[in-house]
Amino acid sequence: IFLVLQVISIKDNDSLAARLAVEMKADLLILLSDVEGLYNSPPGTNDAKLIDIFYSGDQQSITYGTKSRVGIGGMEAKVKAALWALQGGTSVVIANGTNPKITGQVITDIVEGKKVGTFFSEVKPAGPSVEEQTEMARNSGRILASLHPDQRSEIICHLAELLTERKNEILAANKMDMKMAVSAGRLPSAMLKRLSLSSVKLSSLAVGLHQIAKAAQDSVGRVVRRTRVAPSLELEQVTVPIGVLLVIFEARPDCLPQTCFSVSALAIASGNALLLKGGKEAANTNRVLHQLTQEALSLHGVREAVQMVNTHEEVEDLCRLDKVIDLIVPRGSSQLVRDIQRAAKGIPVLGHSEGICHVYVDADADVDKVIKIVRDSKCDYPAACNSMETLLIHREILRTPMFDKIIEMLRIEQVKIHSGPRFASYLTFSPSEASSLRTEYSDLECCLEVVDGVEEAVEHIHKYGSSHTDVIVTENKETAERFLQQLDSACVFWNASSRFADGYRFGLGAEVGISTARIHARGPVGLEGLLTTKWVLRGDGHTVADFSESGSRKYLHENIPVEQNLTGHRDSN
Template sequence: MLRVQRLVGDVVGRRLYSVIRYDLPPVSKVIFGQEGTNVDKRTLVSGERKQRTFSDRSQLKYARRLVVKLGSAVITREDGNGLALGRLASIIEQVAECHHEGRECIMVTSGAVAFGRQKLTQELLMSLSMRETLSPSDHTREDAGSILDPRAAAAVGQSELMAMYDAMFSQYNVKIAQVLVTKPDFYNEETRKNLFCTLSELISLNIVPIVNTNDAVSPPMYIHDDTVVPGTGKKGIGIKDNDSLSALLAAEIQSDLLIMMSDVDGIYNKPPWEDGARMMHTYSSKEQVQFGQKSKVGTGGMDSKVNAATWAMARGVSVVICNGMQEKAIKTIISGRKVGTFFTDCPSNSTTSVDIIAENARTGSRVLQKLTPSERASAIHTLADLLIEKKEQILEANAKDLEEATKSGLEKPLLNRLSLSAGKLKTLSIGLKQIADSSYENVGRVLRRTKLAENLMLKQVTVPIGVLLVIFESRPDSLPQVAALAMASANGLLLKGGKEAAFSNKALMELVKESLQSVGAQDSISLVSTREEISDLLAMEKHIDLIIPRGSSDLVRSIQKQSQHIPVLGHAEGICHVYLDKDADPIKAIKIVRDAKCDYPAACNAMETLLLHEDHLNGSLFTEICNMLKHEGVKIHAGPKLATQLTFGPPPAKTMRHEYGSLECCIEIVSDMDAAIDHIHKFGSSHTDVIVTENDATAKQFLNAVDSACVFHNVSSRFADGFRFGLGAEVGISTARIHARGPVGVEGLLTTKWILEGTDHTAAEFNEGKRNWLHENLPLN
């Protein structure tokens, strides 16, 4: 949180001052001041600065000085009658929040002409109404608006507009000041210096300047002028609209960020209504753009905005052009989210945008789908072999990740997940070969054949889902597993790994690309290695068909909560139970419990709660189980019922619905199998639940009654795994009840389509009785 401390002094005999304490990093820049202050006056007119623009959106949260430009289309209502007050109120609230966070805010606003025209139109309509009474005519509201002079409207609207701004900002205890400018003010050395000294003084007084052109006296803004800036010998930007005005102000006051708010989402590579138009989330001066018509409301078109933005960017100002009608646009931009078009020329943004990568994944998926099953299997075999052939470079990259993670204090369970070894790579390779060998009947497999009528054949076949986004933490071994499953199912794939595995993921992705190149589908799978926020990826519903999070329960819950339009496949928690029935074999019970809890306690299929039939409290099994767990270093928590039975027992569990993910577990007692099932349904997460019993009838009832993705009898919960199930690997474990459930292999990444073949059939012929339905089920082969 930014902490703001304002100390307001007495104005008698000295200046009002404001002291603001920032939790922002220091910005090396010269702040404009008054005569007599220690300021380099050359910066007032040079338009130059040493500081570069921010290299990516994640840095925008450090913007200290902010210019917000409100275009006419944002200020005015869609019908052109007056101002959009609700929208404007939201923008003012955001500016006020930025101000209270300690940011220095300046606004450049349109709207005086529109506001004045609204007021004068009302007056004229009243006048016309009185005249109509005396002398009937055909005057209308449109007539009243068309005869108004814009300068007169501006003269009326300027005071009204500022009064409205003052009233709105005063709700947030923010002082404002109006600064009216004309174009000559910037090309006269004296007025130019006075202007920026005034802006500097207002900022130092903790006041938000609101800048507007004085349209009551200003010459027409469409006149372009590249007048040489006094004292520099260099041409300034022609002030032909508020876009160029805001760019000039942002450069001159050395703003960190200029947000230009309009009625479009951002910059497109061509007019948005044309085929092939693509939103450009990042723009550099090297980009090629085709411009359409100018704004229907204001004086500036998209070419004007781009020219102004690139001019400011060349002078060290980061710029975002966005849709001012989007809710919380300013705060969303500052938080680093991908809103609007971000202008930068920094090298770190030269990488391919994630939008292009996603489009390539879609195209690559279709390339994979056209391949024969043997060609897809060949690519997977190649990847499996590369894991062994290039294990040294993989382990070298992994060692770098482990070193960095250890220095940063990464928790031990996450370090274990991050670590690769020769043994892990060998197991990975074996699993990938299993995927390859079982992938021959995946895509295009016929599930149903029906003869609807004579010469009218219907079949249902499997097809890939499309483009998958898999977000995973710590575990780099997930990358080749998921890549192989995507190849086998012909899905495009975007992989977003954690930064803690950056070196490992990069090394593994190179092998994936190499294996795909052998079949001409190298673009079908990509690692999203840019600094795109996960929240931005979750909003790409046009490109991504399914999201699969693999990682902590916090990660999965966060993804499920944030993704509003793209379905999420996964499990938020792995609260797995092992129930020791009264007829459980003690030796089997101890062996299974030890493996379920201690083999890999960080895994989602590890036991978190042990349920004991109450009869075992009077026997030796309870003591033997507790001794075994203590010997293995497991910290035990007592459930409510167990705690009441023991005078000196383990500490009570804070909750029965908890995934420990470590050498900890809870023990609770139940009266019978039905009570165990009730407990599992109440506190479990529908992941994996186990019964240990020698009574087959009891086991059968448990297996049928427990509503979980995996239900086992006399085996460890750790078997809930794609490799152990013979799937080769898994893309994740799903606890959902729609689509895939449990360990998700290739089949879980497929959907279906219907193919109908006929001769000249029409539906009307069946309605008219000319053809007859058969609906005959046929063999699949």
């Protein structure tokens, strides 16, 4: 049972509602007001913040304003009534009920346990809330950003050392995760293998960290542009961290604790604060790795810059923190990415929801390269986002020995073929027709379709692809360049496997993900993709009025060569 009361204009309706709810032994009392819920100071004033959960001991942290326009009593009376109901065993939510169109949705959302309005609770949970964690991360992150690049490097090197020093601790935690995964029996064996850590894996992880530490020395504070605007007026464009990142790892298919860990290192190297939501399967390993990260960060007093968010936090609730999170990077299934893109109101999301990669085999292709590239693109790791989903072949190849060799290879590799409508029309007996030409099989399956040439291949990929990675195999340089130039994908390859679309293989060091977005960073995103810029102008009392038509000065706009001078104070901490 729960009871919903609209605020009505009778005196002390709030306590009446509370008494009634307790009397009825209602589980939940929803008080609908004309504001979103309880704020720590009167809504609309400076810094007024909506309180998600109000604990019965929190009264002193609230400043009340004048009473609400709706009803009598205002927020103070509501809180009093809510606390009274709470003592009587009824939970309370205060939420906004003034929009008749969505009031019904507000109520169902509350009943479903979503974060709406202010929830009143008796028991204060241990540990900080996500909001508090984000606040800590931002504050600590600002100090991290103002450190000297060498200091960020030192933190990451220390992290690498801790991997060796505390190996036993890490491996023990990993063993626990493995044991739980095995007993739960939900992970396929290939996944289990990826989840498990070993001394060798930790050593290669440490090597990777040292590479990131080196890259960190030339990232934040790099001058990318210098202009002499006028005498004594110099403009610089300087790289700076983006701010607070939220990286969400879904348990599957990417539950690797080491990936989670190198993302932390990339964030530190780029001076960004990080909220990390790891996959449940690696919870113990991640917890230990995060302890080590905070230990390393303490070296320069920025322990809280990387925060581990509890796995039971709803993704939707995290995405609500649009005032404080600057970029979300989801790593997981297409569904996760789509959910986050939908939920992330106003926060940019860097990533890709689908990887529908194509290999186009041109009439002028070399048969050996075709076999090698198609096999590698499809079979090296079929679940990866950069594996081939559709094989496009030039019409002239049909019924040639090359075509037979491709089919033979796919048969040997046990790749199931789905035929596109045009391919099917050429055959007497065709394989099952593809239900859609826009399918991400993520398995040993692919679609096979016929096109008339490179122009039609480009058209097909624009229509059905996901702008991730697409490949042409041909010996004709002109055809290849046409494909590379006209195709509008993040990665376009000539005579190379689609599987090369990867930050490590590109030479970017680690990657936080692969982006199919069209702004900021595209394709594999490494350290540079986690930076933005700011403009620094140094003058001597300059005003724009001096440069107006009637003014005495003229703009110079001279480019000044950029030296690699990094800003940041060694002593700022």
